[in-house]
Amino acid sequence: MTDSKYFTTNKKGEIFELKAELNNEKKEKRKEAVKKVIAAMTVGKDVSSLFPDVVNCMQTDNLELKKLVYLYLMNYAKSHPLCTDCEDPNPLIRALAVRTMGCIRVDKITEYLCEPLRKCLKDEDPYVRKTAAVCVAKLHDINAQMVEDQGFLDSLRDLIADSNPMVVANAVAALSEISESHPNSNLLDLNPQNINKLLTALNECTEWGQIFILDCLSNYNPKDEREAQSICERVTPRLSHANSAVVLSAVKVLMKFLELLPKDSDYYITLLKKLSPPLVTLLSGEPEVQYVALRNINLIVQKRPEILKQEIKVFFVKYNDPIYVKLEKLDIMIRLASQANIAQVLAELKEYATEVDVDFVRKAVRAIGRCAIKVEQSAERCVSTLLDLIQTKVNYVVQEAIVVIRDIFRKYPNKYESIIATLCENLDSLDEPDARAAMIWIVGEYAERIDNADELLESFLEGFHDESTQVQLTLLTAIVKLFLKKPSETQELVQQVLSLATQDSDNPDLRDRGYIYWRLLSTDPVTAKEVVLSEKPLISEETDLIEPTLLDELICHIGSLASVYHKPPNAFVEGSHGIHRKHLPIQHGSSGPAAPVDQPQVIPSQGDLLGDLLNLDLGPPVNVPQVCSMQMGAVDLLGGGLDSLVSDPIIIMHPTLCGWKNIIYVLLSNSWSGPGLISVDFLLLLAVLNFCVLQVWLPAAKAKGLEISGTFSRRQGHMYMDMSFTNKALQHMTDFAIQFNKNSFGMIPTTPLAVHTPLMPNQSIDISLPLNTIGPVMKMDPLNNLQVAVKNNIDVFYFSCLIPLSIFFVEDGKMERQVFLATWKDIPNENELQYQIKECHLNADTVSGKLQNNNIYTIAKRNVEGQDMLYQSLKLTNGIWILAELRIQPGNPNYTVKNTLNEKVCPNLWPVLYNIIWMQLWMYYS
């Protein structure tokens, strides 16, 4: 620093002293100094050279000092170096100033930057203009209102017509970003003239500029097919660009506009052909870009399989590919697999199954199964390939293979059962629940063909309680099947499993299923056989297709993160719920069989509630956008496997935990068809389970994907609303709340709805909502009608349901004998009603026992002329007593019931109430 000596001598004078003081360690001194500076400023001395030192003092808690600094700032911001630099003769410096200026996020200062920015937007030098264009976006981020007020948006729009392509590109980028936060304004104003300007700039600007322009073009909706075609023609050359992002953005524009072209035109066909090579070329890029390309190709293949159907070979996995590329390639291979190429695909898959990465190998094995299910002609080859793989005895390969073979059995029943023997050899090596369950299912399903099926299943029984629920349930079903097929030899086994399931298990699902089977078997083996061994629905070929509306939306996002995650942007971008959802253009006119783009409301539209959700967030957002191919794989497995796994004989309605309720539901609907079949025991069973049929209260179609079914029950003296919430939409739901309207019994929830974790798509959750009757009362029609409002992050939904009166029967409904007698006499005759119950074969004791379980108490029993007379009482939560006389004649299955109420009841209410009670009692008496 030899030059520095020239300066040292000059560092004297007022300014120098002030500078030193401003940098003093003591706060007081600094404050003094700033005051001096302000004073100097006031008298008109130029203290602008102290700018950095004064700004330094801004970092203080002292309010007084801060205000002084701000005062200084406001005075000198105009002559702030940044502002003066905006006038510098050197365009590089002007641009640097305007670039930096946008990064100062102080409102007060920003105001002073407007003038220089306005100048820079009209600068003679394109370098300054292109920088100024981006600066408008920066400023908009800081103070949107100001940008609008100052008319910068208009200046930006003017830049679209700029002579310099890079200025155009940056202006487009800035406008696109700004317009995202103004979903409704037509900021970009894409009209044919502007589009033409963009297309001209497209040929001339940098690779990045081309991306901005193409992304912007994809938002344009051409007015007719001619315009669409002419844009396509000018975009197609971009497919040869070296930059993969340019290629993908061009593909996006073409994929969108293809929708508008007539399907039979030559141009349409040529364009489709032109799309394939560039997509393939993307795969020779670096792995990260390959990954992005593959995720997009996955979408494109689902939307337009014809584009790449000839190119399956390029998706063959290379030994050195990173694992994420391998898994994606495998996914696309399956989608492209067809009769024509299945031999090659299979050979490849077999090769992959010997690789090292466990996830990859599993996916490959699963893929073989999917090939079999997809291409019928190949099923045999696939099965033999799987058998070869089982021979390798590599543990996870064997297990995965058995899981997919189970699916193959379901798709092609009675075709490949000859291989069961080979499968059975591997029984011991299976340690994963999925594989064990699959194997048990196979043994149970084909018990009649396996000589030692009983031994095999028995071997699983030993460690019954250590197994996972999935395995336990399957094992239970399998043994019941076995019993129904070979009743003579397996009675002991079935007894054993039923007692294990019902008596020794704490798992309610298992216990309930056990009871059902037990009752079924003990009452009516024929029906049991019909139900348990009923024909199963076939499984579908394609399991993991993206839902069409979502797919169309994702096509509009090709190249972007949304296409990588396979999620709409609002699933992972904060505060984007206001953003207009993109959709494919719809073809105008009537040329050809135009596929109408019907958009079922599967994905709930985003309301402002999501914003609420974000603000009220209970915890960190749970793994929302974390998609990786592995998870997708898991979903496959569920889609293809679960229904066959859990439900077995019965079609399951919700693939979730509320399984048993549905099982009963189906059983009921089966048995109800012929009244002769209703066995009292079965109904008794229902009563034991304190069970009412789950009714769908709120269908998914009416509630943007939320389905609520439920029932009411009374347990241990408390009332509950047992509900099952199922998310049938594609996004998660959170933030649930429930409220009742005023009702006849004043019923309200005791606690708020406790749903703490978000409800993921296709998931269900069972909720037991405790209730009490201390709320406001209002007469409803019918009397037991209940109106409910349920809210979630999407919307508020309303439904109404009928409360079964039985839940209002309280535990202390047993009347004193004397009181009973007195009351019975006091009740006026018009309150008395009689009716008969037909076809009932119970004796008096059982009846009274059963009724007692439901809080209907027997006060006295008499035998009059060979008839049993039961006197009973019950009490409702609102204090109303109901008294009953039940007459049972031995030999005559008809019961006579006489009911009375105490006088408190409002007379015009009585018939209504009576009707409901009658319905209710019928259930118990019969």
Added chain:
Amino acid sequence: MIGGLFIYNHKGEVLISRVYRDDIGRNAVDAFRVNVIHARQQVRSPVTNIARTSFFHVKRSNIWLAAVTKQNVNAAMVFEFLYKMCDVMTAYFGKISEENIKNNFVLIYELLDEILDFGYPQNSETGALKTFITQQGIKSQTKEEQSQITSQVTGQIGWRREGIKYRRNELFLDVLESVNLLMSPQGQVLSAHVSGRVVMKSYLSGMPECKFGMNDKIVIDKQGKGGSTDDAGKSSGKQSIAIDDCTFHQCVRLSKFDSERSISFIPPDGEYELMRYRTTKDIILPFRVIPLVREVGRTKLEVKVVIKSNFKPSLLAQKIEVRIPTPLNTSGVQVICMKGKAKYKASENAIVWKIKRMAGMKESQISAEIELLPTNDKKKWARPPISMNFEVPFAPSGLKVRYLKVFEPKLNYSDHDVIKWVRYIGRSGIYETRC
């Protein structure tokens, strides 16, 4: 758009941190380190989403480059930008290493400021950048020079500045191909393709207009139609090649290629990649590998590999290397080879057989006995494919440069005055034979 850009060393220490957007907080730097760099498992995706923030990363040797965003950005663009960033850094200070980055961090910040504005990539051509971002500090520039710089950076020909002068106008064309093969043990070609690059080094004065021609089937067939004789069509059919797809440097006028299939451009100064292409038809596979693996009992493997060269005898292949994988439980290997040197490399689990040179239409063989330790590991050996490396002095795709014409109307040199060099190099890409 890109919200921030971080560079980490292999330990996860931040070397460069540049934040462009307010929504990216400081904790983003740590989130990536904790969740990706220090993650126990192997990286499962180049895009990671952590707490609603997306991280894109690429790795160069042991340096991590990560771009961060909270928006729905163009993912392909972010990766392309990261690659470009690497190219720019390499052009400025050579290899991307921790030391180089630390030594040049001011320069890197300056570059980042220029090529990324508010997360939007700007002109990132090194040719242009080097005119005004220099490590020597700001040179005093005349007004003309300044406006020249800005017009170049923003102009239509952003990759070349005006007023370049050479005493000798010269250009070098390298046709670099990598030939990829996957062959079944039975010798069936499962997949084969050539990915080629035409790299040009141009030392030309002024703003020369260039036109590049090769034996592209579509072009030759078009010309053949003009001659319209069957013979010409047939003979050109042999000499021309079918290019599946090609991509070009941004200097090439794509609309012209699309309409006339002619490749015309004003080249950047110095070295750059003119085009990339891909072919899959009629590939000359320079070598054929014939493997024979036999398991002798549980503790011994016999491997015999024959390689055959399949090109003109007058040509010489170089740097031939055959890599024969061995099982993990290999205890000893004996190798006999006819030519070159072969060695068992225990650390790489492979026998590496190297041959310096080999002429066309020859054959060579290696046989090895591999002794194995008995293991009770049930997991079978995956049998990775035998891979091969080589370099041959021709283009396996059959591509030929037909012409490269240079016109510079303003200066007084003609196409004939330019000295042109063309070289063909075929290298092995992933050249594997399953065994």
